[in-house]
Amino acid sequence: MRVSTPMIMGNLAQRIADNAERLYRLQQQISSGKRIQAPSDDPVGASRAAQMRSSLAQLAQYAANVDLGSQKLKTVDGLLGDLATTLRSARDLALQGANGALAEDSRSGLASVVDDLIRQVTAIANSESGGYYVFAGLKTLTTPFASTGGTPPVSYAGDSGTQNIEVGRNATIVVSVSGDQVFNMNGAADPALDDVFTTLTKLRDEILAGDNAGVSQRITDLDAQLGRALVLRADVGGKLQQLDLCATQLQNVQLSVQDALSKTEDVDLAQAAVDLQAQQNLYQATAAVAAQVSQWTLLNYLT
Amino acid sequence: MSTFFGINIALSSLLAQQRALDTVGNNVANVNTPGYRRQEAVLTPGPVYPPAGANGLLMGGQWGSGVEVQMIRRAQDAYLDLHARTVHQEAAQWQSAQTALAEVEGIIAPTSDSNLGALLDRFWNAWQDLSAHPEELSARVNVRQQGITLCAAVRQTVAQLRESQAGIDLTLTGKVEEINRLAADTASLNRQIAAAQAEGRQPNDLLDQRDQALSQLADLVGITAFATDRGDVIASIGGRPLIQGSAWYGVTAATRPDGHIELRWQEDGAAVNVQGGEVFGLTQVRDSAIPGYLAQLDTLAANLVAAVNAVHQTGYGMDGSTGNDFFAPGTTAANIDLSAAVLADARAVAAASTADAPGDGSLALAIAQVRDQALIGGITLNDAFRSLMGDVANATRSAADTVAAKQLSLQQVTTQQQSLYGVSLDEEMTNMIAYQHAYDAAARLMATMNDMLDTLINKTASP
Numbered sequence A: 001m002r003v004s005t006p007m008i009m010g011n012l013a014q015r016i017a018d019n020a021e022r023l024y025r026l027q028q029q030i031s032s033g034k035r036i037q038a039p040s041d042d043p044v045g046a047s048r049a050a051q052m053r054s055s056l057a058q059l060a061q062y063a064a065n066v067d068l069g070s071q072k073l074k075t076v077d078g079l080l081g082d083l084a085t086t087l088r089s090a091r092d093l094a095l096q097g098a099n100g101a102l103a104e105d106s107r108s109g110l111a112s113v114v115d116d117l118i119r120q121v122t123a124i125a126n127s128e129s130g131g132y133y134v135f136a137g138l139k140t141l142t143t144p145f146a147s148t149g150g151t152p153p154v155s156y157a158g159d160s161g162t163q164n165i166e167v168g169r170n171a172t173i174v175v176s177v178s179g180d181q182v183f184n185m186n187g188a189a190d191p192a193l194d195d196v197f198t199t200l201t202k203l204r205d206e207i208l209a210g211d212n213a214g215v216s217q218r219i220t221d222l223d224a225q226l227g228r229a230l231v232l233r234a235d236v237g238g239k240l241q242q243l244d245l246c247a248t249q250l251q252n253v254q255l256s257v258q259d260a261l262s263k264t265e266d267v268d269l270a271q272a273a274v275d276l277q278a279q280q281n282l283y284q285a286t287a288a289v290a291a292q293v294s295q296w297t298l299l300n301y302l303t
Numbered sequence B: 001m002s003t004f005f006g007i008n009i010a011l012s013s014l015l016a017q018q019r020a021l022d023t024v025g026n027n028v029a030n031v032n033t034p035g036y037r038r039q040e041a042v043l044t045p046g047p048v049y050p051p052a053g054a055n056g057l058l059m060g061g062q063w064g065s066g067v068e069v070q071m072i073r074r075a076q077d078a079y080l081d082l083h084a085r086t087v088h089q090e091a092a093q094w095q096s097a098q099t100a101l102a103e104v105e106g107i108i109a110p111t112s113d114s115n116l117g118a119l120l121d122r123f124w125n126a127w128q129d130l131s132a133h134p135e136e137l138s139a140r141v142n143v144r145q146q147g148i149t150l151c152a153a154v155r156q157t158v159a160q161l162r163e164s165q166a167g168i169d170l171t172l173t174g175k176v177e178e179i180n181r182l183a184a185d186t187a188s189l190n191r192q193i194a195a196a197q198a199e200g201r202q203p204n205d206l207l208d209q210r211d212q213a214l215s216q217l218a219d220l221v222g223i224t225a226f227a228t229d230r231g232d233v234i235a236s237i238g239g240r241p242l243i244q245g246s247a248w249y250g251v252t253a254a255t256r257p258d259g260h261i262e263l264r265w266q267e268d269g270a271a272v273n274v275q276g277g278e279v280f281g282l283t284q285v286r287d288s289a290i291p292g293y294l295a296q297l298d299t300l301a302a303n304l305v306a307a308v309n310a311v312h313q314t315g316y317g318m319d320g321s322t323g324n325d326f327f328a329p330g331t332t333a334a335n336i337d338l339s340a341a342v343l344a345d346a347r348a349v350a351a352a353s354t355a356d357a358p359g360d361g362s363l364a365l366a367i368a369q370v371r372d373q374a375l376i377g378g379i380t381l382n383d384a385f386r387s388l389m390g391d392v393a394n395a396t397r398s399a400a401d402t403v404a405a406k407q408l409s410l411q412q413v414t415t416q417q418q419s420l421y422g423v424s425l426d427e428e429m430t431n432m433i434a435y436q437h438a439y440d441a442a443a444r445l446m447a448t449m450n451d452m453l454d455t456l457i458n459k460t461a462s463p
Helices: A005-032 A043-098 A104-125 A179-183 A198-208 A212-264 A269-293 B005-027 B078-108 B117-132 B137-198 B204-221 B276-314 B342-343 B360-372 B381-421 B425-458
Strands: A145-147 A154-156 A164-168 A170-176 B038-043 B067-074 B224-227 B233-237 B240-244 B251-255 B261-264 B351-352
Touching: A005 A269, A005 B381, A043 A104, A043 A164, A043 A198, A043 A212, A043 B005, A043 B117, A104 A145, A104 A179, A104 A198, A145 B067, A154 A179, A164 A212, A164 B117, A164 B360, A170 A212, A170 B067, A179 A198, A179 A212, A198 B240, A269 B360, A269 B381, B005 B067, B067 B204, B078 B137, B078 B204, B078 B224, B078 B276, B078 B381, B117 B137, B117 B360, B117 B381, B137 B204, B137 B233, B137 B240, B137 B251, B137 B261, B137 B276, B137 B342, B204 B224, B204 B233, B204 B276, B276 B381, B351 B360
Parallel strands: none
Antiparallel strands: A145 A154, A164 A170, B038 B067, B224 B233, B233 B240, B251 B261
């Protein structure tokens, strides 16, 4: 092949430009830490990376939901615990009140303690968390329980709705218990049983009246109410465990997705450093050749 | 046979070597001139004396009468030039397409966290958040804000894609002037070349200029060109002549019904059937790539609006309102926005499935779950965005790969042309020495003739 002067120079310029471009790409990859600078660098990888980033955003939201659900359920758990304690105290009082030999003032003393317990239970029933009523069903802005002074002694203004949160794709978990379930308002949980307030109010009245048969019926009722509260609490505890499990699983999935994402779009620094060195060597060699080539000409030997 | 015949031979050589040296000089001077092709002086023996039929027998045969320059030949390979133009126009076509597509890729799929996919994720998460805090106004304000951001980003993407199309229109309009100028130049060169050749001259520099102009035309619009026997070049675009001898037919930039620019023949207004070069590459991106992406964005937007609204209408806002749309219904990607009700008051954002239940976040959850619904041909909205991004990335990638391949052919053909047409300084120096020595020898011949005449005239004079 005939070699012309512009051919030598043109080819060298092209090679140097090619090398410079490859050097630039490697430098960009290393300085940004990303193998994929634009989706077209690796369309398949970029698409997978986008999907994984989307998954990570979803997983982070699920994790936040799980946290919030745990908080809500812990509040419910605590309140149910308080309710159980109060109901146990009421049962103890009922046992004392069942003793027919009690003097009238002892009975009225016991009755006023039962009144205190009723107020405690009402306070539990109207508990707020973060400004919202815990046992109002979905009507979380309405005070759910109010004394009527009649029968039933306390009315329920909430509803039977429960709150759900999503903890995984289409996997929801109930994170609230409605007040009518907890306190058996209008027999929502057990139609054969009074609501908690009626039970306690009857107990108070029967202690005052010395109605031993009534009081022993209330002890049975209180056992049933306490049993229900404990079942609800066990249920809440079970859900809390489930949420804990969810949180751990979400963390594991997040880690593995993060790892896969990094493998997909991050640059392998060791490999990139080796490539960069090789490219630099090539660049230097090309530049050296260019410097040499321009010295070779017949003109050097003509005088 | 004249006594001065030898002097004339020496003179012919002096003149010929000088012209050959001038050619060397011209080559050396133009070693770096783009489009310059090396020339060489073609030396040929002078006419023999006496010519055939004259009384050659008496003279014992024919004598050579020295040397003359037959022509200054320009290096040329018509097939290589044709091939080079094809390679050039393909490379130019894909190069311009790749540049345009890279811009589109930057618009649709910026690698930052602000691409539509990331904004969709944030939008769905805002609904999740609302489902967990259904009583809170701030969660609704957040949902609304994410909705506004998402809508603005979709509209912005559409606007930028259209700007990109308009940019291509502007470029095409600019190219029209360039095409007409080059066509006029080539036609004028055709005329000058024909005139020079009719006079028996060798218009090398004009030929260089014409090849340059044709090569630029090929880059621009993709032409097929061939030379006629008369030395003219006929160049055509899509089978219709642009340049024919000294005539040329102009093109003009006309606005199509869809508002975009197309090239038309000035003569009759017919569309120019461009099949190569930058114009073709850009037109392809503008007319097939970008509209495809816009249609995908429209599908995405329409499905997002319909799916979210369908759920949202059944829900209840914090203000007790129901039946509200979340997005303004019936919008496309170009004008997607939130509904007036939601824009006016964030409390209209529905989270509850039932009336009068502020703690109910089930509707917000149902909207968040739209994220995982297969809405568009079996895929989710997020998938649809990723598929759009994948399409753009693949198109850009494949254009880049094609450019790389075309660059390689281009490099190859350029090397071939430089090998054949380029000036080699070493070669020129060698020729220079050869011509210089020949010149020296001719001058010495002249001196010897002079001595001989001196002997003849002065030494035979009477004392």
